[in-house]
C-alpha cells in the first residue's frame with residue numbers, strides 16, 4: 019500500500035494522447051494532497067521513448083509484444099497484476115475509448131472502487147466529476163484503498179503534464195498474457211484529402227444552432243473574411259452539413275487554434291474536451307446558461323443569425 | 338400476383354381512409370390537381386398520376402419514388418378537383434402513412450415525430466415550459482391546472498405559438514388583446530399537447546390519435562364554454578378531426594372570435610396607420626375551412642390601412658410550405674427543389690407593393706421572415722401576425 | 734444467435750435538473766426519464782444483426798417510469814423478448830445495476846450482449862464493462878460496426894480523429910455501442926400500440942442491489958453558468974465592432 023498516484027498512459031500508433039498529459043497534471047495535484055509520487059504507467063512494446071516528456075516522478079514500463087497496440091484483454095491483465103502488487107492510492111484512466119474499456123473491468127476484477135468522469139481534484143483530494151452533459155457536478159472523497167478514476171479533460175492543461183526533464187524509467191515484469199479473447203486485426207484510416215483542422219489557427223465552428231445546411235454559408239463567409247476554416251459539432255456532421263473531417267470533439271479531432279469561434283454550439287463535454295487547448299474561445303449562443311460560456315474567454319448572448327453577417331462585413335472593412 | 342394483392346388492399350384502404358374516399362373512383366384524369374400543385378412539377382408522380390398508378394396496380398412504384406414527401410398538404414389539389422376527391426387528407430396522407438409505417442421517413446420529419454411522441458410537441462421542448470411565454474403578462478394568464486375554476490374561453494395556444502421565440506411575441510400580443518377586451522380566458526399550459534394535425538397529414542395517424550386523446554382528456558378536466566386557437570392546424574384538427582374521435586367542442590380561430598367583437602374593438606384601434614397590408618390565407622384557415630373574411634375584416638378595421646390582395650388569394654392562396662409536415666421537410670424539399678414556397682409567396686407580396694405581409698398562422702411569421710431575408714427587394718417587407726397589427730393599433 | 738440488449742433510462746436533459754434535499758443526488762421525483770441514447774443505438778444494432786443473420790433479440794430494462802414504453806417500442810422494431818427487472822432503481826449506481834443485470838443475463842445464456850457505450854449520468858463507470866467482468870465475458874466499447882463471424886464478432890472500435898480499429902472478439906461477448914450502423918429507426922405509434930397488444934413483458938426480481946465498488950458522492954451541484962466568459966453586449970453592430978477589436982488584439986486582422 020502506497021500513496022502514489024498512477025496514470026495509465028494512452029497512446030495510439032506512436033502518439034501519446036493528450037489526455038495522458040492532462041492526467042499527469044491532475045495526478046500532480048492529487049499527489050500533493052495524498053503525499054505520494056506521480057507515477058506514469060506505460061504499456062507498450064519498444065515504446066520507451068514515448069515517456070521522454072512525462073512530468074512524472076517515475077515511469078513504470080511494461081514491455082510486451084501483446085501490449086504494442088491497445089486491446090482490452092491484454093491491457094487489463096497487465097494492469098490488474100501491477101495494481102494488485104503495488105497497491106497505489108489511485109489509478110487514473112482516460113474516460114476514452116481506451117480507458118473506459120479498462121477501469122470498470124478492473125473495478126470488478128480487483129474489487130476496487132471506481133469514480134468516473136472526473137474533471138478535477140480539489141486541494142484536499144476530493145474528486146469532482148462532471149455529468150449530465152455538463153449540467154451537474156458531483157464531488158466525493160477519493161475512495162479507498164485504491165481509487166480507480168476515469169478522467170475527462172477540462173480541469174488541467176496538457177502543457178502542465180509535460181517536462182523537459184526525462185523521468186526515470188523502471189521496467190516492470192509483465193504477467194503471462196495468454197488466453198486473450200480480443201485480437202486487433204488492423205486500423206482503418208479516416209478518409210484523407212481535406213484540410214487538417216487540428217493544424218488550422220482560426221476555426222469558425224458551427225453547432226446545431228446553425229439550424230440547417232444552407233446556413234453553413236454564413237460561417238464560410240466569416241471564415242473566409244478571417245482567413246480560417248469552418249468546423250462543426252457532431253449534429254452538424256451527422257447531418258452531413260459538413261464533411262466528417264471537420265468534426266471537432268471526442269469522436270473527431272482535437273484542435274488547438276489561436277481562435278475558436280463557436281456559432282450555436284452548446285458546449286457539451288464531448289465537444290469541449292477537444293477545444294480546451296485553444297488560445298481564445300469566443301462563443302455566440304442565445305442561451306445564457308449554455309456551458310460553452312464556462313470555458314469561453316468571450317461570450318455573446320445573441321442570435322447568431324443577427325450577428326454573423328454584420329460581423330463578416332466589419333471584418334472585411336477592418337482588413 | 339402478390340404485389341397486385343397488396344396494391345388492392347392499399348387501394349381499398351385509401352378508399353376507406355376518409356368518409357369520401359370512395360370518390361377516388363370518380364377521377365376523370367383531368368390533371369387539374371397536378372397542374373395546381375405547387376410542387377407538382379418536381380414530383381415523379383403528381384396527384385393525378387398517383388391515381389393512375391394505383392389503378393394500374395403499381396403502388397410499389399409510388400413507394401419507391403419519394404415524390405410524396407414533396408407534398409405539403411396544402412389542399413390546392415383537393416380544392417381544384419372537379420370530382421371533389423379528398424386528395425390531401427385521403428390519398429396523400431395514406432401514402433405517407435404507408436412510408437411512415439415502413440419506417441421510411443426523412444430525417445427531419447423523423448425528429449419532429451419522435452419529439453411529438455416524447456414531448457407532445459414537434460420542437461422537442463420541455464412540456465413543462467409550454468406556458469413560459471406568458472410569464473411576464475399582466476393580468477396573469479390563467480393556467481387551468483393551477484387556476485382550477487371555470488373560464489368562458491379556453492385558448493388552445495398550439496406548438497409554435499407556445500415555443501417558437503418569434504411566434505411567442507404574437508402569442509403575447511393576443512393575450513394582451515384578450516385582456517384588453519376583458520375576455521375571461523385560460524390556457525392548458527403543460528396539459529396542452531400538440532394538436533397533431535400536421536403529424537396526421539404527414540402520415541402518422543397513430544400519433545395524431547395519441548395526441549388527440551391527450552388533449553381530449555385535458556379538455557375534459559376543465560370547465561369552459563368554447564375553445565379558440567391561434568393555430569389553423571389546431572383549428573382544423575379540433576373542428577374536423579377530433580369529433581370523429583368523440584372529442585367535440587365549439588371552436589373558433591382567434592380571427593373569427595375577434596371579428597365577432599369588432600364593435601368593441603373598433604373604438605380601441607386609435608393609432609392610425611398608413612400601411613398597405615396584404616394578407617396571406619393560411620391553407621388550413623382558408624382553403625380547408627372557408628375562413629376568409631374575418632381576418633380581412635380585422636385588418637380593414639385598423640384606421641388608415643389599405644388591404645391589397647396578392648395574385649393568389651382566398652381559395653387560390655399559395656401555401657407557405659409549412660403545412661402537413663412541410664415544416665419538417667424543409668431540408669428534404671430544399672434538396673429536391675432548391676426553391677421555397679415561402680419565397681414565392683413573398684415575391685407575390687412584393688408585387689402588391691405592400692409594406693406589411695399579414696398572417697394568421699404561427700408557421701408563417703418565421704417562414705416568411707426567413708424568406709424575406711433571401712428574396713431580393715424584400716428587406717423592407719414586414720411580416721406581422723394580425724394580432725400584432727391590432728395590438729399596435731391599440732397602442733397598448 | 735441469441736442477442737441481448739440492455740437498456741436503461743436516464744434523466745432527460747431537456748428538463749431542468751434538480752438536486753435532492755440531501756444535496757448529493759439528482760432529484761429523481763422531478764426528473765423526466767428517457768432512454769439512454771446509446772442504448773437506443775444498441776437496440777438498433779441488435780435489430781440490424783437479427784435482420785441480417787437471424788436469431789433472436791431480447792431487451793432487458795430495469796424498472797422505471799417509461800420502461801414499458803422503451804420495451805414495447807423495441808418490440809415494434811423487431812425485438813422478440815422483453816424483460817423488465819423489478820426493483821427500486823432510483824439513484825442506484827451502475828455497480829448495483831450490473832449485478833442485477835448479471836443475474837438475469839446469465840439465465841439467458843446469450844451469444845452477444847449489446848449496450849450503450851455510456852450514459853450521461855454514469856458516476857461509477859459504464860454498465861457494459863462492469864457486467865462483462867461479472868459474467869467473465871470480454872468487453873469492447875466505442876463500437877460502431879458489428880458483424881458476426883462464426884464464434885467471433887468482427888467489430889469496429891472508434892478512436893479520436895476518425896481512426897477505427899478492427900478487432901476480433903470471442904463470443905460470448907459484451908459490446909458498448911457508440912453508434913449503430915444505421916440511425917435508430919422511427920416506429921409509428923400504431924406499431925407500438927400493436928406491440929403492446931401482441932407482446933408481453935416478463936418481470937424478474939432484482940436480487941439484491943449491491944452498490945459496492947461505486948464511489949460515495951458527498952455533494953452535487955450545478956456549475957455556475959457564464960462564470961468565465963466576459964460577455965460582450967450591445968446591438969449586433971456594437972458587438973461586431975467589439976469583436977473586431979478582439980481580433981485586432983490577437984493580431985489576426
Ligand SMILES: Cc1cc2nc3c(=O)[nH]c(=O)nc-3n(C[C@H](O)[C@H](O)[C@H](O)COP(=O)(O)OP(=O)(O)OC[C@H]3O[C@@H](n4cnc5c(N)ncnc54)[C@H](O)[C@@H]3O)c2cc1C
Pocket residue numbers: 224225226227228250251252253254265266267268269270271281282283284285286287288289302303304305308320321322323911
Ligand atoms: C461518446 C460521445 C462522443 C461524442 N463526440 C462528439 C464529438 O466529437 N463532437 C461533438 O461536437 N459532439 C460529440 N458528442 C455529442 C455531444 O454530447 C453533444 O450532443 C454535441 O456536441 C452537441 O452539439 P451542439 O452544441 O451543436 O448542439 P446543441 O447541444 O443542441 O446546442 C446548440 C446550441 O445552439 C444554441 N443556439 C440555438 N439557436 C441559436 C441561434 N440562433 N444563435 C445562437 N445560438 C443558438 C443553443 O442555445 C444551444 O446551446 C459526443 C457524445 C458522446 C457521448
Ligand code: SF4
Pocket residue numbers: 370373374375376377384407408409410411412413414415424425429
Ligand atoms: S396537397 Fe398541395 S402539395 Fe400536396 S399534392 Fe395536393 S396540391 Fe400538391
Ligand code: SF4
Pocket residue numbers: 363364365366367368369370371384385388414417418419420421422424
Ligand atoms: S383533379 Fe380530381 S378528377 Fe382531375 S385528375 Fe386530379 S383527382 Fe382526378
